[in-house]
Amino acid sequence: MPRELNKDQEIVLLDVLDAVLEKGVVLRGDIMISIADIDLVYLDLRILLSSVESLVQDQKDSKRAQKEAAEGAE
Amino acid sequence: MGQFYYVYGFLPAGCKQELPELTGMDKKTSILFIEHEEITAACSLVSSEEFSEKQMQKKVENMGWLKEYAYHHHEILDRLYKDSIIIPLSFGTVYESMDSLKNVISEHKSEMRRLFRELEGKEEWSVKIYADRAAFDKSFTQDEDNIQERKAEIAKMPRGKQFFALKKLDSWLHEKADNKIDTVCHSLHNELLSFTSDHMQKKVWEKKLSGRKEDMVWNCVYLFQNQEAVNSAVIYIREFQKRAEQEFEGLSVEATGPWPSYHFAKLQQTEVQ
Numbered sequence: 192m193p194r195e196l197n198k199d200q201e202i203v204l205l206d207v208l209d210a211v212l213e214k215g216v217v218l219r220g221d222i223m224i225s226i227a228d229i230d231l232v233y234l235d236l237r238i239l240l241s242s243v244e245s246l247v248q249d250q251k252d253s254k255r256a257q258k259e260a261a262e263g264a265e
Numbered sequence: 266m267g268q269f270y271y272v273y274g275f276l277p278a279g280c281k282q283e284l285p286e287l288t289g290m291d292k293k294t295s296i297l298f299i300e301h302e303e304i305t306a307a308c309s310l311v312s313s314e315e316f317s318e319k320q321m322q323k324k325v326e327n328m329g330w331l332k333e334y335a336y337h338h339h340e341i342l343d344r345l346y347k348d349s350i351i352i353p354l355s356f357g358t359v360y361e362s363m364d365s366l367k368n369v370i371s372e373h374k375s376e377m378r379r380l381f382r383e384l385e386g387k388e389e390w391s392v393k394i395y396a397d398r399a400a401f402d403k404s405f406t407q408d409e410d411n412i413q414e415r416k417a418e419i420a421k422m423p424r425g426k427q428f429f430a431l432k433k434l435d436s437w438l439h440e441k442a443d444n445k446i447d448t449v450c451h452s453l454h455n456e457l458l459s460f461t462s463d464h465m466q467k468k469v470w471e472k473k474l475s476g477r478k479e480d481m482v483w484n485c486v487y488l489f490q491n492q493e494a495v496n497s498a499v500i501y502i503r504e505f506q507k508r509a510e511q512e513f514e515g516l517s518v519e520a521t522g523p524w525p526s527y528h529f530a531k532l533q534q535t536e537v538q
Contacts, residue, residue, distance in 0.1 A: 201476055203521050206391055207339045208332070211356045214527035218373070221365055222269070222318045224325050224357030 267313035270299075270306075270360045273341050273353070274525070275370070277381045278303040280349035287344055290316070290334060296341065301367045302374050307345055308366070316359050325357070339525075346525040350384050352377060352532070353525045376532050386491045387462060389529060390522030392502070394450050394483035400515030402442045412438070446516075450483040453505050453518065460494035460501075461487045465528045479515070488529045495522070 217223075271290045282298040282305070289296055289309020299306045314320065324330045335356050342353045360366040370377075406412055412434075419430045458464065469481040489495045502520055509516040 202393065202519070204336075205470070205474065206521065206524075208335055210524065210527040211335045211339045211342075211353075212331075214355065216274075216352055216354050216530055216532050218272075218354055218358060218369060218532060220272070220358035220369075221361040222316065222321060222357075222359040224321050 268310045269313050269316050270297075270308045270363065270366050271311045271316060272306055272308040272358050272360060272366065273338065274307055274345065275352040275354075275377050276305040276307060276345065276349045277378075278305050280305055284344060287341055289341070290337065292337075296345075299363070299366065301370045304370045304374055304377050306366055306370060307341070307351075308360075311359065313361070321357060321359070342525040346523075350381050351525055352380055352384075352530040353527055373532055380530050380532070384526055384530060387526075387529075388489045388492070388495050388523035389486060389526045390489060390495070390498075390520055391486050391524065392453075392457065392483070392518065392520045393481055393485075394453070394516065394518045395477060395479035396446055396482045397479045397515030398442070401446070401513055402439065404514040405442050405445055406438045445513075446482050449509065449513075449516065453502070454483070454485065456501055456505075457487055457498055460489055460498045462490050463488040463529050479517070483518075486524075486528045488526070489522075 273296070276298075278300050280298075284296045287296055288294060290311050291309070294310050297308050297310065299308060324334075338356045342351060345351050346353075360369070415434060419427055419434065422430055454464075464485055464487045467484040467486065469484045472478070472480065475481050487498075489498060499520070502518055506518050509518070
């Protein structure tokens with residue numbers, strides 16, 4: 192994840208969603224998601240944010256739990 | 266139940282091909298590296314039922330699903346980018362068969378190779394500038410010549426006239442502050458251009474999106490030429506921030522990077538056959 196002068200984690204998360212939903216290479220796939228009205232997505236991104244943060248935390252927790260379980264099994 | 270290939274991005278052949286710690290879109294299977302004509306596609310198997318066009322279209326309307334999977338898509342790209350140049354695909358590109366994935370690689374291989382060459386050693390960074398307008402406008406207008414005089418003149422006017430004269434003065438000052446902010450942003454931008462090989466200016470986000478109390482006044486992504494250019498730009502940005510703090514109140518600049526090249530790895534779209 193970005194490394195320098197990075198003061199605002201919420202903004203970084205918004206940048207992530209902005210980048211993968213709107214940017215990146217659009218290459219013809221057999222199936223492609225089309226997000227018709229990106230502005231609507233934009234508006235809803237803020238609502239998503241708190242859940243993204245908890246998602247990051249959940250993943251950290253679950254990795255920790257897996258690690259502990261693995262250590263416990265040894 | 267059949268399986269499809271969800272593709273994250275393309276890498277040059279011979280890149281690191283083990284990522285045991287990461288799982289693909291189904292959160293179960295690992296990332297596959299399919300090599301074809303010296304291009305590697307990073308992908309993973311997904312259920313043909315869950316990732317059918319109809320199902321996916323339905324799912325993206327569910328914000329919770331979209332958030333979780335869009336973030337996971339980035340997480341995989343970000344991890345891959347640590348070891349290799351990558352052409353990141355936008356979220357939700359799925360191939361029904363290995364043949365059609367290979368066909369797409371064959372069709373675009375020269376362009377992909379050109380991009381690998383162009384992006385080699387370069388770094389994408391995002392730079393945003395924020396302005397606390399109350400603080401900035403106050404400190405900026407204090408220094409403007411004749412403002413105090415003009416205010417004193419207005420104070421002598423009859424009450425009714427005062428109201429309109431003050432309103433006019435305020436909007437004039439606000440416009441001057443707008444112009445000043447624009448000049449300051451462009452001075453940073455012009456300096457950064459000497460370190461970059463490309464840039465893309467983006468819309469500034471409204472407060473309801475950014476969630477900040479300050480206004481976003483600059484939002485731009487830069488493709489820095491190399492590591493040295495990044496280091497110089499970082500030093501420049503820090504100096505710029507210091508100068509801005511001395512000269513005006515309420516301006517702050519934030520930079521994040523390096524990002525997978527979302528904004529600069531572009532393939533020409535071919536006509537759908």
